[in-house]
Structure formats: C-alpha cells, structure tokens
Amino acid sequence: MRFRYRFAYYLIGFTLGLFFVTAVFMGKDTRCNYFPNARVLNNMRTKPFEFSPKAVAQMKQCQVDSTDIKNSLTYGDVDFDKSNIAVAKGGKKYIIEGRNGQQQTIILEVINYENRAVLAQVTKP
Numbered sequence: 001m002r003f004r005y006r007f008a009y010y011l012i013g014f015t016l017g018l019f020f021v022t023a024v025f026m027g028k029d030t031r032c033n034y035f036p037n038a039r040v041l042n043n044m045r046t047k048p049f050e051f052s053p054k055a056v057a058q059m060k061q062c063q064v065d066s067t068d069i070k071n072s073l074t075y076g077d078v079d080f081d082k083s084n085i086a087v088a089k090g091g092k093k094y095i096i097e098g099r100n101g102q103q104q105t106i107i108l109e110v111i112n113y114e115n116r117a118v119l120a121q122v123t124k125p
Helices: 003-025 036-046 053-062 066-075
Strands: 049-051 085-087 091-099 105-112 117-123
Touching: 036 066, 036 091, 036 105, 049 053, 053 117, 066 091, 066 105
Parallel strands: 049 117
Antiparallel strands: 085 091, 091 105, 105 117
C-alpha cells in the first residue's frame, strides 16, 4: 500500500477519533484538579458561600466586593503553611491570597465546613 493511502486512512481515523472524543467530553463539566491548591479552591466554590458580619465590614473598609472574592477563589493561592487548621464545629481554616479589582493583594480567611464555606476575614497586607 502506498504511503499516501496509508496517510489518508490515518487522517480519516484520526478525524473520526477527534469527533468521538469531542462528543463524549463536550457536554460534561470535567475538571482536572490534581494539585492541592486547585482541589481546595474548587471544593470551596462548589459549596454555598457565606460572609460573616466581620468580613462584610472589612470588605467595605478594604474596598473589596464579592466579585473580587469570587476571583480570589478561582485564581488565588492557598497558603498551606498557615492553612488546614482545625476550627471549632468541624471546619478547617484556609488562608487564600488573591487580588482585588485594582490588582492589590488581599488575604482571605475562609473556614471550610463540610456543607458550606464561610468568609471569616478579609485583610490587605
């Protein structure tokens, strides 16, 4: 069999395979969260998120809004040296470093419970 025929069969099979893989994974909400930072942030984003009264007051003071919090929970970095500390009532405290709309660094203290996540504190360094 000539090379161009083999190459044509290869391209046809490759194209059909691409269509099959695209059809299988297109409608699914698949994520590849293999690293600890991505897993923790994804876990917090999928739960109901609440704001403590102290955090709401600090958000007004630091000029941070809920969009900045959401972006920090998507693109932020978890400081594992200061995080994963057990808190009363079965939660764990996580320190997340993110950015606000003016690209200033903000630090979020989030308590991650089994069924919800609570923003406990917002600070600017």
